[in-house]
Amino acid sequence: MSEHCVIVCPPSAAGGRQVRVDDRLMGTAHSLHDLTVLLQNAGLTGWDELDVVESGLIEWHEGGPEVWEP
Numbered sequence: 001m002s003e004h005c006v007i008v009c010p011p012s013a014a015g016g017r018q019v020r021v022d023d024r025l026m027g028t029a030h031s032l033h034d035l036t037v038l039l040q041n042a043g044l045t046g047w048d049e050l051d052v053v054e055s056g057l058i059e060w061h062e063g064g065p066e067v068w069e070p
Contacts, residue, residue, distance in 0.1 A: 004042075006055075008035065010062035011070045032065055 008029070009018040016030040021042045029035035032049045039047060052058065053065045 004057070006039065006058045008058060008060050011068060013070055015069050017068060030068055035065075
């Protein structure tokens with residue numbers, strides 16, 4: 001999946017962050033666990049939360065993996 005573009009959007013006013021893989025909206029994550037599940041559903045099977053935190057594949061907008069609220 002390294003050829004894909006993964007974007008974690010800024011936190012919304014309601015909380016959580018939209019997650020996009022390429023041009024496809026995968027859903028809204030409210031935690032690192034949620035994000036990991038969404039990415040597994042997109043094909044990153046076998047990844048855990050540590051893999052997600054350390055990945056250079058993910059482009060974080062307005063905060064890293066510790067930011068889920070505005």
